[in-house]
Amino acid sequence: xxxxxxxxxxxxxxxxxxxxxxxxxxxxxxxxxxxxxxxxxxxxxxxxxxxxxxxxxxxxxxxxxxxxxxxxxxxxxxxxxxxxxxxxxxxxxxxxxxxxxxxxxxxxxxxxxxxxxxxxxxxxxxxxxxxxxxxxxxxxxxxxxxxxxxxxxxxxxxxxxxxxxxxxxxxxxxxxxxxxxxxxxxxxxxxxxxxxxxxxxxxxxxxxxxxxxxxxxxxxxxxxxxxxxxxxxxxxxxxxxxxxxxxxxxxxxxxxxxxxxxxxxxxxxxxxxxxxxxxxxxxxxxxxxxxxxxxxxxxxxxxxxxxxxxxxxxxxxxxxxxxxxxxxxxxxxxxxxxxxxxxxxxxxxxxxxxxxxxxxxxxxxxxxxxxxxxxxxxxxxxxxxxxxxxxxxxxxxxxxxxxxxxxxxxxxxxxxxxxxxxxxxxxxxxxxxxxxxxxxxxxxxxxxxxxxxxxxxxxxxxxxxxxxxxxxxxxxxxxxxxxxxxxxxxxxxxxxxxxxxxxxxxxxxxxxxxxxxxxxxxxxxxxxxxxxxxxxxxxxxxxxxxxxxxxxxxxxxxxxxxxxxxxxxxxxxxxxx
Amino acid sequence: xxxxxxxxxxxxxxxxxxxxxxxxxxxxxxxxxxxxxxxxxxxxxxxxxxxxxxxxxxxxxxxxxxxxxxxxxxxxxxxxxxxxxxxxxxxxxxxxxxxxxxxxxxxxxxxxxxxxxxxxxxxxxxxxxxxxxxxxxxxxxxxxxxxxxxxxxxxxxxxxxxxxxxxxxxxxxxxxxxxxxxxxxxxxxxxxxxxxxxxxxxxxxxxxxxxxxxxxxxxxxxxxxxxxxxxxxxxxxxxxxxxxxxxxxxxxxxxxxxxxxxxxxxxxxxxxxxxxxxxxxxxxxxxxxxxxxxxxxxxxxxxxxxxxxxxxxxxxxxxxxxxxxxxxxxxxxxxxxxx
Numbered sequence: 001x002x003x004x005x006x007x008x009x010x011x012x013x014x015x016x017x018x019x020x021x022x023x024x025x026x027x028x029x030x031x032x033x034x035x036x037x038x039x040x041x042x043x044x045x046x047x048x049x050x051x052x053x054x055x056x057x058x059x060x061x062x063x064x065x066x067x068x069x070x071x072x073x074x075x076x077x078x079x080x081x082x083x084x085x086x087x088x089x090x091x092x093x094x095x096x097x098x099x100x101x102x103x104x105x106x107x108x109x110x111x112x113x114x115x116x117x118x119x120x121x122x123x124x125x126x127x128x129x130x131x132x133x134x135x136x137x138x139x140x141x142x143x144x145x146x147x148x149x150x151x152x153x154x155x156x157x158x159x160x161x162x163x164x165x166x167x168x169x170x171x172x173x174x175x176x177x178x179x180x181x182x183x184x185x186x187x188x189x190x191x192x193x194x195x196x197x198x199x200x201x202x203x204x205x206x207x208x209x210x211x212x213x214x215x216x217x218x219x220x221x222x223x224x225x226x227x228x229x230x231x232x233x234x235x236x237x238x239x240x241x242x243x244x245x246x247x248x249x250x251x252x253x254x255x256x257x258x259x260x261x262x263x264x265x266x267x268x269x270x271x272x273x274x275x276x277x278x279x280x281x282x283x284x285x286x287x288x289x290x291x292x293x294x295x296x297x298x299x300x301x302x303x304x305x306x307x308x309x310x311x312x313x314x315x316x317x318x319x320x321x322x323x324x325x326x327x328x329x330x331x332x333x334x335x336x337x338x339x340x341x342x343x344x345x346x347x348x349x350x351x352x353x354x355x356x357x358x359x360x361x362x363x364x365x366x367x368x369x370x371x372x373x374x375x376x377x378x379x380x381x382x383x384x385x386x387x388x389x390x391x392x393x394x395x396x397x398x399x400x401x402x403x404x405x406x407x408x409x410x411x412x413x414x415x416x417x418x419x420x421x422x423x424x425x426x427x428x429x430x431x432x433x434x435x436x437x438x439x440x441x442x443x444x445x446x447x448x449x450x451x452x453x454x455x456x457x458x459x460x461x462x463x464x465x466x467x468x469x470x471x472x473x474x475x476x477x478x479x480x481x482x483x484x485x486x487x488x489x490x491x492x493x494x495x496x497x498x499x500x501x502x503x504x505x506x507x508x509x510x511x512x513x514x515x516x517x518x519x520x521x522x523x524x525x526x527x528x529x530x531x532x533x534x535x536x537x538x539x540x541x542x543x544x545x546x547x548x549x550x551x552x553x554x555x556x557x558x559x560x561x562x563x564x565x566x567x568x569x570x571x572x573x574x575x576x577x
Numbered sequence: 578x579x580x581x582x583x584x585x586x587x588x589x590x591x592x593x594x595x596x597x598x599x600x601x602x603x604x605x606x607x608x609x610x611x612x613x614x615x616x617x618x619x620x621x622x623x624x625x626x627x628x629x630x631x632x633x634x635x636x637x638x639x640x641x642x643x644x645x646x647x648x649x650x651x652x653x654x655x656x657x658x659x660x661x662x663x664x665x666x667x668x669x670x671x672x673x674x675x676x677x678x679x680x681x682x683x684x685x686x687x688x689x690x691x692x693x694x695x696x697x698x699x700x701x702x703x704x705x706x707x708x709x710x711x712x713x714x715x716x717x718x719x720x721x722x723x724x725x726x727x728x729x730x731x732x733x734x735x736x737x738x739x740x741x742x743x744x745x746x747x748x749x750x751x752x753x754x755x756x757x758x759x760x761x762x763x764x765x766x767x768x769x770x771x772x773x774x775x776x777x778x779x780x781x782x783x784x785x786x787x788x789x790x791x792x793x794x795x796x797x798x799x800x801x802x803x804x805x806x807x808x809x810x811x812x813x814x815x816x817x818x819x820x821x822x823x824x825x826x827x828x829x830x831x832x833x834x835x836x837x838x839x840x841x842x843x844x845x846x847x848x849x850x851x852x853x854x855x856x857x858x859x860x861x862x863x864x865x866x867x868x869x870x871x872x873x874x875x876x877x878x879x880x881x882x883x884x885x886x887x888x889x890x891x892x893x894x895x896x897x898x899x900x901x902x903x904x905x906x907x908x909x910x911x912x913x914x915x916x
Contacts, residue, residue, distance in 0.1 A: 008910070014586050093582075170586065243910070255911025332585040360585040365646060367592050368692035371853045373804075374590070381910040386858070404909050412584035419590040420692075426582040 003231060006251040008244045010380040011236040012413045014170050014333065016209060021173045021292050021300040026181055028304050029317060035077050035103045035308030036088050036344040037063065042137040043144045044070030049101060055082040058112045060285050063101045066132055072145040073135045076103055077287040077306035079110040091311070091329050091346055095339030103308070114283030124150075124196050127280065134279035135286040135347075140164055140242070140269035141330065143348045146276060149266060150196045159264035160250050161199040163190055163273060165206040165213060166233060166240030169331025172351040174290035175270050177302040179206070179213035182274060183220035189273030190228060192280060197266055201229065203249045204270075207239055208232040237333060238411040242267040244380055256407040271350075291345060293318040295328070295353035305345050312341040315352055326355035333412040367420035375414035375424060381407050385414035385424050392431035397438070400431045408432075444544065463528045470524050474517045481513050592691075596651025598802050602793035603658055603848065609789040613782035614666055615718065617729035621661040621673055624733075628674040629657035632681035640686065652691050656680050659699035659849060663841060663888065664706070665717050667732050667739075672713055676702035696895045697855045703888040715884055717747045748780030749840045750884040752831060764828045769835075780839055787843040794847025803851040806860055810867025811846040811874075812837060818875050830879070840878060841887035845870065849887065855895045862898070862905040870894045 040046040047064030051057060057076040064074035080103045087097035119127050128147035137143040152158040167175040179186060194202055204221075206214045211232075218230045233239050233248050243254050246265050254260045260267060271290065278284045287307055291314065294300035298319035305314055311327050328335045329349055337355060345352075353359075375385035384403055391399035405428055414424045610618045633653040637644050660677050680698035688694045707714040716739070718724075724732075731737035746754065755768050769775045776784050797803045816833040823830045836842060841849070850856060850870045857866035870890045877886025 012588070014584075014588075247910075253911035253913065255909070258911070328583075328585060330583075332583065334583055335585070336583055337581065355585070363581065363587065364591070365643075367646070367650065368690065370592060370595070370652075370692045371858055372595065373853060373858045376858065382907060383909055384858070384906065403906075404912075407909055407911070416584050416586070417588050417590065419592050419595050421587065421591070423582050425584075429582075 003229065005231070005233060006248055008239075008247045008380050009382050010378045010413060011238065011244075012378050012416050013235070014237055014416060016235070017171045017294075018173050018176070018209065021171070021294040021302060022176060024299075024301040026177050026290060026302045026304055027317075029306070029309065029314065031078060031105045031107060031109065032306070032309045032313045033104075034083065034310075035080075035105065035306060036100045036310065037074060037077065037103065037308035038088070038090060038098050038100045038344065038346055039064040039074055040098055041074060041135075041143060041307070041347045042072040043142065044068065044072075044148075046099070047071060047074050049085050049099065051076075051082045051085065051101060053082055053084045056080075057082060057103060058110050060112045060114065060287060062133075062285075066145075069132075070145055070148050071132075072137050072147075073133050073285065074101075075135055075285040075287050076101075077308050078103070078105045079108050080105040089340045089343055091338050091343040091349065093336040093339070100308075100344070116281055116283045119192055119280045120195070122280075127192065127196060130280055131276055134275075134284070136272065136276050136279050137286070137347055138269055139271035139275065139289060139347060139350070140240075141334075141348050141350060142242075146268070146272055149261075149268070150193065152197050152266075153259075153261040153264070156262055156264045158197050158199040158261070158266065159201070160246075160252075160266075161190075161194055161197055161202045162242075162246050162249055162265060162267040163193075163202065163204040163228075163270060164240060164242060164245050164267055165204055165210075165217065165270040166245050167210070168207055168235070168237045168240035169333055169335075169351070170237075171294050171353050172292050172331050173294075174292045174302050174350050176210045176213045177292075178271055178274060178290055179210070180216050183213075183216040184223065185277045186270050186274045187217065187220040187224050187226060187228065188281070189275070189277035190268075191224070191226065192276055193266075193268055193273060194228075199266070202227070204228055204230045205233050205239075205245045205249050206230065207235045209235045238380055238409070238413065241380065241409055241411060243409065256404070286347060289345075289347060289349070291349055292351040293354075294351065296321045296324045296356040296359055297354045305349075307347060308344045310342045310344055311338060311349075311352055314345060315341075315354060318354075320354045321356065323356045323358070324354040325357070328353040328355050328360075332360065333416065334410065363423075364421050366422050369420055369422060372419060374417045374419065378413040378417045380411060380413060381409060383408060385428075388431070389422060389424050389427050392427040395434070397431055397435050400428075401435065405431055405435075441544065441547070459528070459532055462531075466524055466528070467521075470520055474520060478513055478517070592650045592652070595802055596655050598800055599655050599797065599848065600651065600658060602797045602800075602802075603662070603790075605789040605793045606662070606786055606844070607658075609786045610662070610666075613785055615724075615729055616726045617666045617733060618661065620730055620733055621664065621666060621668070622658055624670050624673050625657035625661040625677045626654055628677040629653040629660075629681050632678045633686075636682055636686035636690070640690065642690065647691065650691060653681060656685070656698045656702075659844070660702045662844060663699060663703045665714060667716070667718055667729060668713060669735055670733050671735075672706060672710060676706045679705050692854055694854055695898075697849060697852050697891055700849060700888040700891045700895075704892060707883060707888070715746065715750065717750075747840060747884050748775060748783060749878055753879070753884075756829065765831055766827070769831070784838040787838040790843035790847060794843065797847060797851075803847065804860070804863065806863035807851045807856065807867035807870075808846040810864045811850050811871040812842070814868040814871030815842060815846075815875050818872055819879075822879075836875065836878075840885035842874065845874065845887035845891060850891050850894070855891075855898065857898045857901050857905070859902055859905045859907055861907065862901045865901050865905065866894050866898060869897065 039049060045067030047066055049063065050065050051063045057063060058079045059076060061076045062073055063076050066073045083102045083104050085099065085101050088100040090096060090098045128150055131147040132145060136146045138146060165175055165179055190202060204217055206217065214230055214232050221228045221230060231249060238244050239248060246260060246267055247253055250265055252263045252265055254263055275286045288304050289307065290302050291305045292302050293314060298321065300318055303314065303317065315327060326337045327341055329338050330336065330351055332353065369386050369389060371386055379385055388400050388403045388405050391403065408428050410425050410428065412425050415422065418424060607618065630648060630653055633648060634644060637647050657677055660680060661673060664673055664676065680702035684696055684698035684701035685694050728737060732739060752768055755763060775781055794808055798805055815836055819830065819836040820833040823832050850867055857863045873890035873893055874886040877883060877889050
């Protein structure tokens with residue numbers, strides 16, 4: 001099948017190291033001793049736990065309910081007992097904890113009642129709903145809820161549906177094995193996506209180092225009589241990046257500022273198509289995935305692994321060599337060393353690489369940048385990494401944005417080719433997170449300001465209303481008193497003298513009225529003042545810990561400064577340089 | 578180790594590999610130089626290298642930087658070699674040392690060391706020395722000179738008197754002076770017929786040295802240490818302006834070929850203007866930088882007071898490099914169509 005392929009600029013060719021793990025077929029794994037299933041396994045809202053400690057769950061039972069549209073449900077990977085719903089370390093470079101449902105398997109692996117349906121009998125909305133409920137997310141690593149990507153743009157016709165089987169990262173072969181062994185179900189899953197998006201053509205991109213997978217996919221496409229094109233693309237990292245594959249297959253370039261559907265193209269991973277088919281046609285939610293276990297192990301291969309399986313238990317199956325000192329989740333270009341060997345396999349876990357210094361020698365020390373430009377030539381997004389590095393290092397984050405730091409996909413090509421061994425991606429992540437943090441702070445401050453201003457406005461209004469009400473009441477009272485006075489004046493037996501000792505009759509009759517009115521107004525004003533004071537400190541209530549620290553520091557400096565202005569001024573000015 | 582960020586595999590490249598390849602690419606030029614002009618250049622290279630490493634080590638110590646890592650990066654050697662090749666081959670040793678130390682201490686380390694210098698250190702050395710010692714920097718031996726290596730070393734070390742025969746002018750300078758003296762009565766082609774100074778294309782002997790630099794430069798390009806932009810733009814601009822003036826008046830102006838193979842043109846185009854630290858980095862920026870340097874080099878060498886213009890041309894373009902880079906940023910992925 002001949003078609004015109006496009007090229008993306010840059011890219012690198014690290015050693016692929018894929019053959020080690022493709023020799024053996026996909027293996028199943030024994031039930032682990034316990035499963036730690038994080039609730040937040042997709043982009044978007046964090047699912048709410050619907051089970052509690054002590055609950056019995058069945059395989060495939062809902063344990064976390066999707067929170068909002070961009071969120072996907074989470075399910076029990078096997079039958080057993082919920083031991084706890086608690087915070088556990090996540091497979092994330094931060095090493096932070098997140099809420100997990102911990103399940104002790106009962107060994108029966110008993111399914112819930114599954115509801116296989118023919119998706120053609122469902123409305124598109126119902127298919128999307130089912131995919132969300134089944135926890136189907138992008139298994140290429142981004143874990144974006146799939147149903148959220150299955151709505152064509154309203155204004156742009158959907159031209160191409162790109163299916164990503166490129167798998168460009170070294171070591172990883174789980175998509176390769178999936179396509180080799182389960183091509184038919186992958187193609188059926190692609191059929192669901194095609195029917196929902198109605199693209200003009202469907203292009204399945206596979207790097208040309210996987211001829212077996214491409215052949216299997218072609219055979220499946222032919223057997224199912226689908227018009228999909230299986231295209232072998234040149235092996236060049238990162239050809240499996242969604243934007244790069246879209247470029248190679250369609251010639252379209254999707255910038256960071258746009259969605260691919262704005263350009264009439266959408267992209268899914270082959271494993272996502274497979275899980276979508278299992279979810280709809282078999283009623284099986286996403287409770288397992290294929291994981292390549294490779295690197296410094298005796299028997300590298302691919303396993304079908306339950307979500308929540310502790311990584312060290314999985315690694316043991318491949319018999320790691322004794323000098324293994326860590327686990328890389330993902331590939332060597334974009335993966336990360338997990339903070340703890342016990343962290344669970346999650347939906348984003350495509351590969352575990354046993355780490356040792358022989359396979360991955362420690363990096364030589366970082367040298368200064370010599371602006372050789374190798375990074376710019378390797379960058380698939382045609383950025384200027386050395387300029388972004390320069391400004392990230394100087395914490396001149398505005399400038400990094402001028403150099404389009406948010407178009408960086410963190411593929412690592414720049415760091416791979418850098419002769420000065422600068423961990424460039426690390427600098428860019430730092431800059432991005434700083435920019436996000438500042439943005440959040442700014443938004444929080446603006447929110448607090450807006451809330452404070454609204455509160456002030458409301459207080460003013462309430463005060464005005466109250467004053468008006470009081471004035472009315474006072475006027476009514478005055479009218480009443482005047483009427484009474486008139487009545488009293490009419491009756492000669494009631495003298496006004498005791499009420500107003502210092503004056504004549506007429507002013508004496510008015511004075512108590514005035515005094516009463518004044519007292520009421522005074523009281524109202526005091527109440528308003530008290531309310532205002534209660535409202536004033538609001539803008540310091542929502543401070544973050546950092547802001548509070550900054551305020552405290554300023555306060556401390558002020559105390560010092562007031563005590564000794566000469567000395568206190570010096571360190572402050574030094575600090576700003 | 579547990580916190581090391583991705584990527585975990587790196588290409589087998591390093592700063593010292595880059596610098597070593599630059600040095601290797603200079604070897605053909607050096608060989609031709611030593612063979613055709615005089616082996617004294619080898620002595621100058623050794624003197625400059627020693628001075629550069631000494632100055633580098635001293636500055637690293639003062640700045641509290643690791644010695645081994647930076648001394649072995651090879652950048653000081655590249656600077657030293659470029660200085661030795663740009664200076665007259667029989668320049669006194671102290672002049673070479675002075676230039677090299679100035680380059681390393683002032684032009685490199687006072688600006689922050691490797692990767693931070695806004696100006697090409699070797700060209701700063703050349704500019705400082707030609708301004709301060711114009712006579713010494715303009716004394717070039719004639720190529721056919723029969724003086725033993727021993728004698729040459731004695732001259733360099735100041736143990737022998739600086740004979741008049743050892744201190745001629747460069748072919749470029751000779752041509753310029755002769756044209757000035759002869760006013761309108763002398764033709765370039767008549768001057769070039771003087772076989773003592775001139776060879777088939779340019780300066781006798783020097784033309785082959787320049788050709789060898791070109792060879793080394795092409796190898797650097799093939800090794801992807803440099804891109805084609807700067808050398809092509811430099812040589813292109815130089816040929817264009819020299820060609821235009823040559824066509825306008827062949828009697829007054831030498832041919833583009835003469836200019837390409839004279840003075841520091843080839844060394845400058847492939848080894849000096851391509852210095853990434855002080856030059857431009859974007860593709861369009863490199864073209865502007867190279868063309869500007871070629872153009873200025875011609876103007877200075879033909880109409881200016883100095884025997885060659887490459888050093889000043891490169892320094893002037895170094896000044897403009899940040900601005901050119903800023904204004905020549907290429908469009909990024911997905912942002913190429915103007916909307």
